[in-house]
Amino acid sequence: MGTYKAINLVKRNEGHIGPELFEMVEKTTPQPADGEFLVKQAYMSLDPAMMGWMTADTDSYIPRVELGTVMRSSGIGEVVASNHADFAVGDQVMGMFGWQEMALTDGTGVNKVDKKIPPEMALSVFALPGLTATQGLFGCGDPKAGETLVVSGAAGSVGSIVGQLAKAEGLRVIGVVGSDEKAGWIINELGFDGAVNYKIDDLGAKLDELAPDGVDVYFENTGGPIQNAVFERMNAHGRIVVCGMIADYTSAHPSPGPNWMRIIKKRLSIQGFTMPDHMHKAGELQAKLAPYVQRGEVKYRAHVLEGLESAMGGLSLFLTGDNKGKLMVRL
Template structure:
């Protein structure tokens, strides 16, 4: 019996072209002592994968080596086991790569409940949820009555950030790249305002939506919206720098706002990456599961099918064409 996996064979120059990947077919391996064989059912496509393809050794996680299976997280079932912690039939999640089958020694593998749909786990309990949760509760530390703005607001992380802040009694403004996405935020998720950053009068709309200024800024994109948002920050405001997707495929990063403004408005700006906080997954997972159970968090998914769809499908994230958590169903 054979299976397919996606190997990274070339580093992208700027955009992710399909020739950076090679889909190989191999015989399904047999797990050794201490190992398990996992049959993957769902893979997660995330903007961070663009960074993992770059040769930068000075990041929070080493680059994927050329010739290796492309790193990605996924959900699957243990189908053969030589590891008593993960018996046959266990449902597991971990960074197993863009592959139909994976061998694991159990390191970094988490057991997940069988009753929750895979889509709910990948959209809420996995990376998007723990990122939103950490950024909101540990970095921004919101208080009722404050105004929070979030970019890539209709995306996996951003949509959860806004809903968490609404549930805490904040005024929430979302910034997204289409009118449909903005409508989903205000009509379905209860955001107070949603602004399309591509509109010519973006700055005017932003001013109108943030009459009392902005206390908390959850930054997912960078790009042209960043400067005008920064200019509306209130004294002692806080900025959580989670992602800068507008820069991931650029030769040079965009210039940020002047540091003078940080002093004048006594701002706190903190970057964070989740691998530093993976030890808190059980705690965050429990909190997110409870929110989901109480109906406090809605999510939507954008599902593409088959391992071969991953190699071009990842670009949906950078084109703004994903409408929800981008998932590959195997």
């Protein structure tokens, strides 16, 4: 009977993300019981939301990861042993398999993935990033042709898809990024109409230049100073979709939000959402997303780290902004 490696969470996120929060362990490879199957992971997804899952917070949209247990994550791999009627050896599958080389599952929340779809594309587009972007934009943002949309974290896995979907629907799209390289990528490769580099640009002046008629839809992924700058430029009946607040994930004192008076004056709609509320619609959302991908209207790039151990330091890339594209680990 063989063994495999896994990574457990052993300390809470209290403002710093690094390898010291984790521990590599070796486990005995299990044999599937009746109704179970064993997956050998090929790629694991790294997502900003993980930083929230590692805190002590018990009042959130998803249970925290308990200390001493395998770190939670989605991934894609191949079935290598099966006693499950619906999953056969050789199937490519995607699910919440955790930070480990092998995963035993009864199939709950696991979906088959056509082997014609490369694993990097599956995790970058048809997994959580694409589902989140599609549900958030269309389910909450109500985009209309001719409107102006601003998306923060625009070069990230979710933000980049949000912007491309909005462009395909005829909106003017402005992306907020953290480097000139990322600004060039979303404009020249993804077709965004403009970019704000929050690290060097005068946020207000740049938004006035790129969105002179104001902002109709704001897709919020990061929080930070850009939030107030966009909020002050929202048009009447504008919609703000609050998907992430990465600037506050490791902060002991979250930054204060904008004054609510503008919500009244401009009759704004603000909605927070998380994908666990909508996972029952995964198939429907993938079907909505697929035609955009097939028409070449949604592109992606993957930032691939090598080896299981690289996950322990990989999350810090979200805080430094050094990740370029969908962050994942190849096992």
